Amino acid sequence: MRGLVIGLAGIGLSMTYSILNFANFSHGDYITSGAFAGWATTYLLAGLGRADVGSLLLVGAGGSVLGGALGIGVTTTPVAVVAGIVVAGVATVLLALALDRVVYEPIRSESGITLLITSIGVAFALRYLIQFVFGSDVRGTTAAGAIPQISLYFVDGAVRIDAHDVTLLAVTAGLMLGVHLLLQTTKLGKAMRAMSDDEDLARITGIPTERVVRATWIIGGGLTGVAGYVFVLWKGTLGFNDGWLLLLLIFAAVILGGIGSIYGAIAGGLVIGVTASVSVLWIPSAFSRAAAFVVMIVILLARPQGLFSGRSTA
Template identity: 35%
Template sequence: MSAPNLLFAGLVLVFSVLAVAFGIVPATQATLNGFAAGAYLGLGALGLTVVLGVLKLVNFAQGDLLVAGVYFTILFGWLGLPLPLAMLVAMLATGVLALITEKLVWKPLRRAGASHIQLFLSAIGLALVLRFSIQFVAGSQVRTLGANIVSSVTLGPLRFGTLQAAALATGLLAMVLVGLGLRFTNIGKEMRAFADNRALAEVSGIDTARIIDYTWFASGFLAALAGILYATSIGSFNPNFGVTLLLSLFAATMLGGIGNAYGALIGGLVIGLSQEWSTLLFNARWKPAVGFVLLILILLLMPQGIFGKALRRS
């Protein structure tokens, strides 16, 4: 049985066991919550993995790009834009911000021949700059996006927040559209070719500079979307939520296969489901730990991740 089919069978088995042990309603409620969490984790991990796959850069600032997207939304809302339009403009602005970091930080470092450890430390430094800049301008207090966080949708015994339901639907739709875009559009094919073999992509006539720019813009855009989905699902946030989510984003990236866009989306869903299902067994504060236990178990069995290429051994 292939790894994806084995994973699907495993998730169905876990759900069945939880349904028998705790009841179908609690298990289904936790599953819905897990899909909502998996949507923003998958999109955030996708932005992380495209940069990792294309540029071989571990972007520790990705979590703070999620935060930037949310605070851009607040800014544009304060300037008078309706909330949906403010969200869209915020995603575009965050994409531009990510592109600016490429022009001002990453491109000069690549030209200077920076080592992996120098790039790694620079990413941590950039994350701190973004985080504390947001705190300096917007403060560190808890905020909301100003939408109605009290209303809910009731489906029989199941109860789902209206904003959480909207975030779930938006996130899953975005994941499908991104997957189709990567598979069928020219820019998506070029990005995947670049990630697989940069030298071959250059020989084939692909404009690698353009691909790098598109990669950074897409990374920022997806980060903002993930951050907004998180903010609408949870209801409240502060400038530190990005660093809290960052480890889960890395877990989803590694679980799906480093540099694999489809794997990041699936990895995000798996981490989201596993963390929410764990609340049936443990206190909610243990959710991140449960996600990493699952990550370790799967990587022990499949070191390349779910959709990653098999590792070559010398």
Template identity: 55%
Template sequence: MSLLHDITPEWFQDSTRIRAALFGAVLAVLLLDVLRRLLGESLAPALLTGYLWNGLVFGLVIGLAGVGLSLTYDLLGFANFAHGDYISISAFIGWGSTYLVAGLGEFSPLNLFFLGVGDTVFPRDVGISVTNTPGAVIFGLVVAAVGGATVALLLDRFVYQSIRKTGAITLLIASIGVAFTLRFLIVFLYTQNSFGLTVGAWTYALSLPGGAVNISAPDLMLVTVAVASMVSVHLLLTRTKLGKAMRAMSANRDLARVTGIPSERVITATWLLGGALAGLAGFMIALFQGTINYQLGWTLLLLVFAGVIMGGIGSVYGAIAGGVLIGLVTRVSQIWIPASFAEAVGFAVMIAILLTRPSGIFGSDAL
């Protein structure tokens, strides 16, 4: 037993180095293959650039949602499986508000807010797009953030607060129950149908060898909102008293309480911030896809978890990096495989990174 105890750490370090070397070798082969395809003209620069652009845009949404999930995990210590349904319900509230503002006076307010349930209102009827109705879209984005924050706080008060001391497993199971409740509430209000949201918006065609890369107004809006939100979170955590209190509680909750930090206020602020970011992510992913349905957040949640785990559980910056990496991998991998397998590749890369760096890209750094 003592012999095994002595050799296990060295064996583990050696095996980790071997896995890292293999991962690096595979990555090098893939990069060389991309270069070969580019030089051999079997891969157009326009196509590769398009994959990179779409991957960045998609990855920023995953990162934005992941920041909210990482914040609540780091302070409360449980994986909130209802986070995806916060994304869904916030997206519906936000887009319902967008329709309501854009079509008020021409259509029934209820038909507008419920996105034309019963096929009474269509995007072409209202003419919603980032360029045609920017005010309505921005209003809906703000409402989605406020809605997400409100939903997160209410659920904490009525569900999570009373069972916090029972342990992470109890909270996790409760969050699964909350997720199903929110999902069926969305189905009850909006049905199981998928709704088209917008008509065509302004698009710039960037000409490159082999074609053009389309950069649309929704893409630019998404990148702007995501980057601005992430910078704001960084400034909040590093420049404000609230941010410092959140970081202190993340590092040592008991010590933070002893030093006089109002833990309940910090937890409330964390739920509000995490919910608002979920709302922003939900609204923007629906804009990016052009459609919305009740499984929007659940479908995204698995990739959000993958990004958070890959970046390092509990690290806000890791959640951002992991989300962007997942987005890039799922798009660039389509050079070699069909699009239907792209998400599986994202999870495979997550596993490969954890095998070489078990704590994730950013280790176990708090916040």
């Protein structure tokens, strides 16, 4: 589950790198922004008439409203959850487009390092704006006891899968399939692959590069916002630095898969996510991220170009 979230969010980061030619360090805070926008919507719809609207829109800041008390869950409040997923994606798209217009577009012709440093500034601004508005407390978001579970029994024990696991799997797999079809079968997808391979040649041949750039932010932002929402739905807690904590793992996934490769980001996300989760069987959980990076280094030593080397966007 963790690997699917990392892979979905990694698609947006990989697209930004391959088409816009810079590593967007504010990507993690796009995840958090989308998550808060989506969960504010879910709280509002689930708690309307049961709690103060301001507290609901602030996602229960300061413990004013608890997601568990509202009975939030994909089976108990499905409309609120679906609306939250949609709003998370749309809000992140609007945020990405606005920041591109105000911040990145004026300096797009500068070097990659200029864009990278600028994105770090954007990341800090977003993170502490979220903390200022919503507070720094980590709050529970779902009613865990109300989530139905399915037990799959094996020789050595049972694996329990709940409705939120299934939701995360369905949403991430569906969106990944959608990206694949877009890249391989649509005119826009072919234009994005062409611009990734050679921007100057794409411009000369008449490809509308500005339209491709906007599409990159729209697709990447939408996927990133949805990834943030379903990640919180899955783990059941929300904090202002959730995206920042995921960011290094997302970068590791993109590098492991092969920088600029969409499919590489997905595969790398699965490898990194599974490694971080399974490693706690042998080492303390505080070192799980370190284990993921060790696996990344080992694989890159054997395959320096990443798992999907030689490909740009697909």
